[in-house]
Amino acid sequence: MTSPNGYGITLDNVSKRFGDVPILNNVNLTLAPGEFVAIVGHSGCGKSTLLRMIAGLEQPTSGTITIDRQPIDGVNPHVRVLFQEARLLPWRSVLDNVRSGSPNRDDDVARSVLAKVGLADKQRSWPGVLSGGQKQRVALARALVAEPRVLLLDEPLGALDALTRLDMQALIENVWLEQRFTGILVTHDVDEAVRLADRVIVMAHQHIALDVRIELSRPHTAEEDQLHYKKLILSKILNQPEHQSPQAEFTI
Numbered sequence: 001m002t003s004p005n006g007y008g009i010t011l012d013n014v015s016k017r018f019g020d021v022p023i024l025n026n027v028n029l030t031l032a033p034g035e036f037v038a039i040v041g042h043s044g045c046g047k048s049t050l051l052r053m054i055a056g057l058e059q060p061t062s063g064t065i066t067i068d069r070q071p072i073d074g075v076n077p078h079v080r081v082l083f084q085e086a087r088l089l090p091w092r093s094v095l096d097n098v099r100s101g102s103p104n105r106d107d108d109v110a111r112s113v114l115a116k117v118g119l120a121d122k123q124r125s126w127p128g129v130l131s132g133g134q135k136q137r138v139a140l141a142r143a144l145v146a147e148p149r150v151l152l153l154d155e156p157l158g159a160l161d162a163l164t165r166l167d168m169q170a171l172i173e174n175v176w177l178e179q180r181f182t183g184i185l186v187t188h189d190v191d192e193a194v195r196l197a198d199r200v201i202v203m204a205h206q207h208i209a210l211d212v213r214i215e216l217s218r219p220h221t222a223e224e225d226q227l228h229y230k231k232l233i234l235s236k237i238l239n240q241p242e243h244q245s246p247q248a249e250f251t252i
């Protein structure tokens, strides 16, 4: 494995309110450079808000977030975000969309990143003719072309069918192994969290309810190895008082 390019991230007593509504309360979290962490938790518990604050799109009400030991000051060009929707520019070709991730880069770099995500033959296509999975590959390429130090993944595979999702998980793992950015994945899929992450964090009641290291060798694909972690994580999520009944929202 290559040495990490990713930046370390720390959250020090981070709280967030929207008006009178507390979302996060004194959250402390340290991510080592190059670590891949997944965040799970019931809908509305503040996962995306946490990600948006790390992205510099939202400010904490109190507390400090640092990236590479620097307090966050707006959007950081070394931090890229992938959302559930690919958010491509429909009037630009696939190659131009990728290039827009780092406009000063050589075209050859954009082409090689497109090849890496398996879309070398689509560079002249318009986004409108691509499948959902292909669009997310372009969005991933657009993020990777900037060689990010931190990649924030806000349910980027949530809208994809199961097989495409598995392919994308393998792709994300491969590019992470190659580039060793620091990754944070928000997902509702416990399977996906255990499959991809070094560490899985369960959020509940405005704080971190569980922080578990996945002590498996990669790839974490063996069902029997994953089971212990999936049970642990799911029981933590479902034992929260607001979720005493079975939840369709979570899958293993």
Ligand SMILES: Nc1ncnc2c1ncn2[C@@H]1O[C@H](COP(=O)(O)OP(=O)(O)OP(=O)(O)O)[C@@H](O)[C@H]1O
Pocket: 018, 023, 041, 042, 043, 044, 045, 046, 047, 048, 049, 050
């Ligand atoms: N800009 C905002 N103004 C007011 N309330 C907000 C804002 N953004 C988020 N919220 C609220 O904060 C809470 C946390 O939202 P957030 O999107 O972080 O949750 P989440 O855990 O990512 O949910 P999901 O899994 O459904 O995406 C929700 O109740 C949401 O309605």
